[in-house]
Amino acid sequence: MTDFPTSLTSPGRCQGCKSNPELDLDFAFAYQPIVDLRTRSIFAHEALVRGVNGEGALSVLNQVNDQNRYRFDQLCRTRAISTAARLGMTELLSINFLPNAVYRPELCIRTTLEAALENNFPIDRLIFETVESEHIDNNRHLTNILREYREFGFKTAIDDFGAGYSGLTLLADFQPDLLKLDMALIRDIHRDRVRQAIVRAVVTMCKELGVTVIAEGIEHPEERDFLADCGINLMQGYWFAKPAFKALAQVGPEVWQKA
Template sequence: MSEPNQQSAAGCSHCRDLPPLPFAFTMAFQPIVDIEARQVFAYEALVRGVNGEGAFDILKQVNDDNRYQFDQSCRVKAIELAARLEVSTKLSINFLPNAVYEPKSCIRATLDAAEKYQFPPEQIIFEVNESEPVGEPGHLGRIFQEYHNQGFTTAIDDFGAGHAGLNLLADFQPGIIKLDMALIRRIDTNKIRQSIVQGLLATTNELGITVVAEGVETAGELHTLRAMGIRLIQGFLLARPAIERLPEVDYSSLEG
C-alpha cells in the first residue's frame, strides 16, 4: 500500500522524512442514515486491518513516533477509497487532535488527496472523539476553526462519554455531535436517558448543531429517537461496517 505524499506541507518538520508505518491498514464504511428521507447522509470511514482485524488491533500500534503519519495516512486512505467507491454523500473521517501540530499546514495532505482523487472537499466531515485527551487548552478549537475556514464540516464523536461534556461544547461549537451509544442503549425503556438526550437536543437546536444518534441496535431505540426528533441514525440495526465497500441499508425497522 502506497503512503501519502507529505512533502507539500512545507515548513512543518513533522511533514518531512517520515518513515513508513510498521503496519498496514484499510478502511471499513458505515452509513449515517437520514431515516426521514430514507437515504444515506454520510459514510464514516473506520480503520480496520487488511485481514479484517478490528480498530483496536490497529490503534494499539499507534504511538508518539508514528501518530502523525498514521493520522495523515488515514485521511488519505479514506479519501482514496471513498473516491474509488464513488461516494456521493458526506464522508466522515476521524482524526487525532494531538497529531495536528499546526492546523493550516497539517490539512495540506488532505487537500492534496482530495484533488488527486477528485473528491470534493466540501463533502468531508472531520470528527474527533470527545474522550481523546488534548494537551493544550484551545488546540482543538483552533483545529476546528481552521477546518471550518477550509469548508469542512466538523463533528464531536461519542459525545457524553468523555470528561469534558458540555464544557467542550461551551468552548466551541461543531457542525455535528454524535451522541455516545451509552446514552442510546435501551433509551426506549429508560426515562433518565430520555431526559438527558432531550436536554441535549434543546441545547443543540438552539445552537444550530446537527445531532447523530450512534450505536442504535434495536427498533425500540430507533423509534424513541425518531419520536424525539432525531433523524440521523448510525448503528448495526441499519447497517454494519463493510471493509472497502458500501453496505446496504436495511430500512425495514422504519416500518410501523
C-alpha cells in the same frame, strides 16, 4: 472539481512532517452509513479503521504511538478519501482525526486537500470527527483545529459526546456542525427515563446552538423510534447496517418499518 486553496501550494511543512518517520504499520477501512430518517436515505459514511484482513480497529490502534501517530493520522485521511472515491461514494464522508497528532492545522491539512484534489472528492463532502473520548492535552489547540477545518470548508463533528474528557466545555468553546451522541447514552433508551431526560436536554440545547445531533449505536427499532420522537433524524448503528469492509454498506427497506 475540488477547490484547492492556493495558499497551501507552497512547499512548507510543519515540524510534524519533518520529525516523524515513515509509517510502520498497514491498515484498511470499513464504511458504516449514517442514515437520514426524514428522507430514508444515506446521509454519510463513516470511515472506520480495520486491519488489512478486516481485523478490528484495536488491532491497528494498539500499534499507534508517539513516534508514528502523525503519519498514521495523515495516512488515515488520505486513504479514507482515495478508497471512498474508488468505491464511488457520492454521500458525505466522515473521517476521525487524532487532535494530538495535529501540529499546525493549516499545514497538517495539506495532504488531505491534495488527496481530495487527486481523487476529485469535493471538500464540502468531508466531515472531520474529533474523538471526544481521547484525552486532549490542550483544549484551545483542539478548538483552533476545528475552526481552521471549518475555514477550509470541511464540516466538523464531535464524536462520542457524553463519554469523554471535554464534554460541555468543548461544546461551549466550539459549536460543530454535528454532534454524535455516544452509544452508552443510546443503549435501551426507550426503557431508561434518566437517559431519556439527558438526550432530550442535549437535543434542545443543540437546536438552540444550531448543531445537528446524530445518534450512534442504534441496535433496536425501539431506540430508533424514541430518538426520532425526540427530533433526532440522523442515526447510525447495526440496526441500519454494519460496517462494510472495503465496501459501501447497503441499507434495506426493512430498517424504516415501525417497531
